[in-house]
Amino acid sequence: MIWKTIKVGFHRLGSAPSFYRFSTVVSPWLWAGFALCSVIGVYYALYVVPPDYQQSDSFRILYVHVPSAWQAMAGYVVMSILAAIALIWRIRLTEIMAMMCAPIGAAFTAICLATGSIWGRPMWGTWWEWDARLTSMLVLLFIYLGIMGLYAAFDDKRKGARVACILVLVGLVNIPIIHFSVEWWTTLHQGKTIRIFGESSMHYSMMPPLIWMTIGVKLMFGAALLDRARNELLTQDRRKGWVRKILSNKGD
Amino acid sequence: MTPTRKKRLVVVGLLVLGVSTATAIALVALNDNIRFSIGPSEIVAGDFPEGRQLRLGGLVAAGSVSRDPGSLAVGFKVTDCIHEVPVTFNGILPDLFREGQGVIAHGLLDETGLFHAHEVLARHDETYMPPEVERAMALAGSGLVCGEPLEDHLATVRGSTR
16 A cells, blocks of 8 residues: 555656656755755864864865765766666656766766865875776766766767666776775775774764765755756756646746 | 566666676786885885886884985885885975875885885875874874784774763
8 A cells, every 4th residue: 555655656756747846846945955054064164173183174175075975976876776767667757867967976076086186285295196096086077977978969868868877887886996996905095984884083073064064965966956857857848738838837 | 567677677787797797807807006006015025016116105114214404305214014115205295294104105116125206195094083182192102103903093092082
């Protein structure tokens, strides 16, 4: 019974007009949550958290660098799940959602690389080194850009999405490589600080802004994804009845 | 699930599995080239490509740093707590450079065993803590020293901060 309700709910959400309505209602709340979390996070990161014993105030860039890196990777996992569903069930909305993950993920990857480079210059003494962690992250950026390019190269958007979804699943192999790169090989990048299982090597007084920023970034990803998917849906269906109806209502 | 979807599910599964296997095999084969730096013990054991630029990684040995007062030349030893390799460098060191700090020296090893670095990078560990916690640890004599396993060190750090 419950299963049936969920199933029907998903099928309803899969139709373009109901997704339009759903995302219009939900995304402002996600944006608001992102704004709130990031204001609290930035305030804590800049004014409350003590400086690091080794890196002094430079380490504060971590509060942007680490949440973006996590989101760049988590976004790829979300995109891969959507891509697999899109390839197996051929649901149009999941194809669009998977494709719309790519530019957002690429942006987070770029933020991660840029902040890492700015951080690396004073601490390590270099903007860039070809170690396993840095290189695999750069590869992630190129995979994201490749997916965007492939999708854009097709006039038939559904065909383009299906081809690009295959590339999404091929690129998935890079995610565990990024994650384990600092354990499998010797790298310039240090090992992981935050552990889900076991103790993290970060003093508890430095944790709150990281948690706020991480939640904020996740909400922002969701908000941007809903907005992008809604816009893509409207563009693709611009000649269809439901979009015309919305437009004529707006015009009144 | 309809037979067509089942078939697509299998194809998607095989795609991910195949790509992962191929990448894993390639990475294992390239293992030696992916490591960013080699340690003093590997230098002593001769486990490095000869006559080529190397990245030597380890800690700056305590009491080994000697600076030339008239120039930027600096000499120090890189240690992994088992073996030491002397390094000479003429240039600007990163801010984090000091005794006990993790460093990576990029350069050439000469036949006398002296490492001529043309670039020195600092490595920092993944531990973040406020300075007063670090001072309290230093007072308790629990700074990371050679011979102490990292796990013990981290246990002491946690004990003194909680």
